[in-house]
Amino acid sequence: MKYLKDKAFIDNFGKRLKQIRESKNISQEKLALLTDISQSQIARTELGQINTSISHVSVYSKKLNVDVCEFFDFSNLE
Template sequence: MQNQDEIILIKIGKKIQEIRLAKNLTQKDIAFALDVEISQITRIERGKINTSILNILKIIDALDVSKEEFFAELEI
């Protein structure tokens, strides 16, 4: 059974992936915007790592969505 932290990380990762795919962006595009390895974006999208809030904000910016839009339907 997953704990609450794991569930939140998975929900955030899925939201990032959902928006990224809807905007036809690759993980490479997001990684480039954050100056990180693609594997880090993969782990974030899978909910495998707890990235910083600063990285989440950079991802939201790279996805070109507002913070309100990103968090509105996240249900965390």
């Protein structure tokens, strides 16, 4: 099976994570404390450098108090 990596999707997810995080006035450091995900991993996710896991999306959703589907709404990205 060929590994598929959709770079545009990964980039957009990272931008959306950052957009949601900033709309809640939460720093990467604070989100790291809330989620037990390292600040460096959050930064790399937001920059589209890594393909985060679905488990991390669930944790972000719970700690940022937004529905999971919000992370995949790319309609308002710059």
